[in-house]
Amino acid sequence: MRYREIEPNGFLNNFVKCFWYYETTDTEIQHTILPDGYFDLIAEFENETLTTVKLTGIWTKPKDIQIPNNTKFFAIRFKLIAIEYIFQKEIKSILDSIVNLPFSFWSIDKYKSNEFEKFVSEITSNLDTSIKHLKQIDSRKLKLFDSVYEQKTKTVAEISSTVFWSSRQINRYFQTQFGITLKEFLNIVRCNATYEEISNGNLNPNSDYFDQAHFIKEIRKYTGATPKVLNQNKNDRFLQLSKMD
Structure with a gap:
């Protein structure tokens, strides 16, 4: 398999984590996708032909997928704030699932399977333009997601105090838009932050977990596996x- 990421620059970084490319060869592959606190727009090509355009919800549990041989993915990994301002909808209705989109969505059907860089360049330009025409963006939301994704704040109370937004209002926003609570979002992002350490062989908890038992319990909850596995x-x-290898 081949995998690569391209991260955006500038203000778009508030909405997009990365563009990513994935390719299998002549062997079918099975993966388990782990919760990470993002959602994805994915275009799938099989044998050079576009076969699927889909939007994933937020994953709160591991998802087993089977990827056919000779498959390529062009995809965009979005931060949660993008669903409101770029897609202008909610995503709670597809929590832990996906929805298929028309091939013509964002003119994805015009790209060939060997044009990932063109896909990234043109989608980036289009998103930059659309963001410039957005209604005023709530600065509290920008600060909230920046704080969580960058691991600057670790609890609901800290975030509420930092962004001057009551925890009750934040949770109402999260439930309405995403179908999860802020606390669960924090737990998922915290779990995602451990993947690199675990990949490098560090199976001990960091200061975000009470002890080894709590660490193992939380990792198993969101990944279905122990840190060792x-x-x-x-x-x-x-x-x-x-x-991460």
Whole structure:
């Protein structure tokens, strides 16, 4: 398999984590996708032909997927704030699932399977333009997501105090838009932040977990596996850990 990421620059970084490319060869592959606190727009090509355009919801539990041989993915990994301002909708209705989109969505059907860089360049330009025409963006939301994704704040109370937004209002916003609470979002992002350490062989908890038992319990809750099993990553089962090798 081949995997690569391209991260955006400038203000778009508030909405997009990265563009990513994935390719299988002549072997079918099975992966388990782990919760990471993002959602994805994915275009799938099989044998050079576009076969699917889909939007994933937020994953709160591991998802097993089977990827056929000779498959390519062009994809965009979005931060949660993008659903409101770029897609202008909610995403709670597809929590832990996906929805298929028309091939013509964002003119994705015009790209050939060997034009990932063109896809990134043109989608980036289009998103930059659309963001400039957005209604005023709530600065509290920008600050909230920046704080969480960058691990600057670790609890609901800290975030509420930092962004001057009551925890009750924040949770109402999260439930309405995403179908999860802020606390669960924090837990998922915290779990995602451990994947690199686990991939590198560090199976001990950091200061974000009370002790080893709490660490193992939380990792198992969101990944379905212990840190030891994640580290072994047999047959590249866990894609998010494989790309860190």
